[in-house]
Amino acid sequence: MHGVTPLKPGMKLAGPAFTLRYIPAREDLDSGEVDNLKDVQRVGIEQVQAGEVFVIDARQDTRAGTMGNILAKRLQMRGCAGIVTDGAYRDSPAIAAAGMAAFAAAMNAHTNKTIHHPSEIQVPIACGGVAVFPGDILVGDSEGVVVIPSHLAVAVAADAMAQEEKEDFLLEKIGAGASIVGTYPADEQTLAEYEEWRKNRK
Amino acid sequence: MHGVTPLKPGMKLAGPAFTLRYIPAREDLDSGEVDNLKDVQRVGIEQVQAGEVFVIDARQDTRAGTMGNILAKRLQMRGCAGIVTDGAYRDSPAIAAAGMAAFAAAMNAHTNKTIHHPSEIQVPIACGGVAVFPGDILVGDSEGVVVIPSHLAVAVAADAMAQEEKEDFLLEKIGAGASIVGTYPADEQTLAEYEEWRKNRK
Amino acid sequence: MHGVTPLKPGMKLAGPAFTLRYIPAREDLDSGEVDNLKDVQRVGIEQVQAGEVFVIDARQDTRAGTMGNILAKRLQMRGCAGIVTDGAYRDSPAIAAAGMAAFAAAMNAHTNKTIHHPSEIQVPIACGGVAVFPGDILVGDSEGVVVIPSHLAVAVAADAMAQEEKEDFLLEKIGAGASIVGTYPADEQTLAEYEEWRKNRK
Amino acid sequence: MHGVTPLKPGMKLAGPAFTLRYIPAREDLDSGEVDNLKDVQRVGIEQVQAGEVFVIDARQDTRAGTMGNILAKRLQMRGCAGIVTDGAYRDSPAIAAAGMAAFAAAMNAHTNKTIHHPSEIQVPIACGGVAVFPGDILVGDSEGVVVIPSHLAVAVAADAMAQEEKEDFLLEKIGAGASIVGTYPADEQTLAEYEEWRKNRK
């Protein structure tokens, strides 16, 4: 996702996506009291399952929040693994302090109904310029959020672990003074060293 | 709608919206031959009714076309009242020449599958920064496209006609040298003159 | 000015600036009927003198018009030399057809009070990224609008005429097959030829 | 205000606005030594009263600073409640370290005279996309800055305190496991609990 960062350094998340799609607000739809049993955002909040990541398509429009700290708290209480928006949050400092992983494009104290109308939950969405389908695996860290299509998640996870282990080895070697030539990408000798290193590590 | 203009000056359209929503393309979904019976864009094209306006949510992303002239021609043959996208068209000059009203944010010769994935038809969408629900009335002219919620369409149309008639009168009066003071907004005397003018006009 | 173009190719304007500054609209200020004797935009329209150019600072915000065709008509009737905005106009096709030179960054059918609040007339403004002081000379053609500080206007105009005459000569020479070397910039021989050409031209 | 954040997390400000408006710089105006008795920015700095917030309209242009740490220090010495710009500051780290609340859209080491010309003080301005009139109340925290029209300030402050108290109650309840249904918005039973809670709290 492009332009989506954690509210606080060190926040991490991983889990399947529960999606919410906003469209632009319209005056005749988005005034009056919110009805928790009909408002699509509210319905979604009470349906998300423990371990899921609540992901919001805000059309990268940060002129208003897409959620505040009371609703974020409710998600946290339901066991939500984190929240992601390509818009903004209201009460961002409070959300950041509450501890659940939260990623956004900006902070904005305005209430969402002036800009955003909740349209659907659990449909494919765009978030930060990439497609997110319900159930896709989201992985977030200090660098941002990556989306892994659900059918590729197992393979990608295995690859990622192998890749990370290899990068640990390479960093160690580069950190000891090796040139990148022969090392990164690895030639046969480096690959052999790596296999040795892996054996010793276990 | 913001940033959406006709391909050719003078193009006009009016009709209820038939909506198509794109999300960002994903390599594993958007390669291979298109199946007209499954591809959401293609299904929509064969479902649109005569008099409807085909409206596309392209997330204001103009890096690729959202339709080319063969599909536009098919829409024209089905009696479509026009096409509107907040992205781009491929073969824009040919589409402009074919005569059906066509509005877009840009021209772009790239095929849409690299950037856009057709996700749904006949759902609420965002287009040019405003909400469009299926059945909303779109009215387009040289200045752009306006969206009228379907339940307001009759009232808005009556207002618009009355407004236009009044502006004709005001323009005539201003064009004859009247100050805006007393005229625009109209004071009682100007309103009386207007009633007289209307009677004589019929 | 950056991003400001004529509504119709071929439109030209020249004249001293009469400035209007908009700030963002605020709900409690910008609703209710307009009072021509107090509304700053309206007051300005009835104060502009024949030959002046009406210039609007719209903060490059094109989400609504900054003037429609009735007010533009009134300016035209007052002998205004043209209108310039770094925002948009409402009724742009009608304004373009009415004949007075009109320059803008975009077209937009929305009324200005939702986005813009008229704040002051005849103060220094920003328009298209450059400063415009009341009385500065604006010169516009198909390429856009240039601002000349009033105290430099005479010198700049003389320079521009001399420059244009020289460029006519250079274009003639380049069009006859001359290399740019020795010609543009001109060496002594070319300058001598130019002096000859000027004499013969008169 | 859109895109305006504190230089350091935790900075807070509240106070009436003292406004400064910049327009784009012009070479013939913005070179040579600054005269503190004539330069509009400098005059403003020596006029601001203790408790006021110094607010700058920089047209959201961050290509140069709008103030550096020496002038910011002078404002701090005068008892200024904080500084806000929709442009950038020069010497931002030093300004952040000096302790006075400071909000900006960016940091930029370039001196302001290349991009900005101080035009007026104590006029209505645009800052971060919203209108600020002299005397409007600015309230800033980690999330950004909010502008409250001066005639609404008392009412808004009372509302805000009541709202905050109610949100404390709701957060407590949601944090104890309550669903949002019946709680947010509050039904009659929840409102009764809230009244009880308020009594006990005092």
Next chain:
Amino acid sequence: MHGVTPLKPGMKLAGPAFTLRYIPAREDLDSGEVDNLKDVQRVGIEQVQAGEVFVIDARQDTRAGTMGNILAKRLQMRGCAGIVTDGAYRDSPAIAAAGMAAFAAAMNAHTNKTIHHPSEIQVPIACGGVAVFPGDILVGDSEGVVVIPSHLAVAVAADAMAQEEKEDFLLEKIGAGASIVGTYPADEQTLAEYEEWRKNRK
């Protein structure tokens, strides 16, 4: 290329790229008289060969022109097939009137030396967001400019001709009332019809 359009509808170009790269101007480099024998832009203009397209990398910065009509005229006299910039031209109306195909992102009357410094000719460049190597084939029409890597040019041209012929057939069929189902993409029967149509056409 993204955002690059012809100065006049109907302009077409095709030919190998001759590239010019600009970097941002620097005051100490870009003042004083231009020396045609050293200035990289000028040297390039006198080196381009007949049939080549002069392509400029302006970093999509349109705040100043990248060439004016005298230099454009010289290119035209040298037999240049056209000029392309992802910046702006000065004297755009005159360039458009002169007849050589010219594509740009904008018009701007400011001279290039304030913003652009000519750095190199005949190196790989970025133009409109895509890579252009010297010798790549550029093809431009009303829709914009497409870049074809030189080693693919023959294959792409053959494909394009076949594609265009097939699209002519498909448009004819769709224009006669055929559904896209079975036609686009073409099934076996449609392909057989197409082969027949091609034979009869010749």
Next chain:
Amino acid sequence: MHGVTPLKPGMKLAGPAFTLRYIPAREDLDSGEVDNLKDVQRVGIEQVQAGEVFVIDARQDTRAGTMGNILAKRLQMRGCAGIVTDGAYRDSPAIAAAGMAAFAAAMNAHTNKTIHHPSEIQVPIACGGVAVFPGDILVGDSEGVVVIPSHLAVAVAADAMAQEEKEDFLLEKIGAGASIVGTYPADEQTLAEYEEWRKNRK
């Protein structure tokens, strides 16, 4: 440089520029295994000298990283004084933790080959909107990065030291309650005090 900030507050760098220029990626060039002896980025990494700053022209495109932590580690091992990009890094948190000064416009976990193609090393580049020539002196701190043309570096450094000393004095004076009038800019008396202060300081 515009929009380029340190990965971690407090990072500082100073040194001559070693430049790398990226152009947009092209599918046929940027797939397959990287060859350290031919890939321009890799060649550059093994050529940079101790004390130099590795500077990358990424066309301000942050849709992918321009370097990851293994290559950054190698630069650190070679004694590189820091890295600067107007794009993004991959593995930004790891790069920030490794200690070498690193400045960028954003973080992005995507690998660079999808967006960027390394074109040349040690040529003049654009970075953050300004020109950087090989050997120019880059100075970076919490506020960003400034570029000093190499032939001006000694003079600029001397000026900067004098300027900084003077600003220390002025801050002290302003912090003691002086008005800016007479102080900043300094009048004769203040200059005399400053000379005294300097003598006592040494």
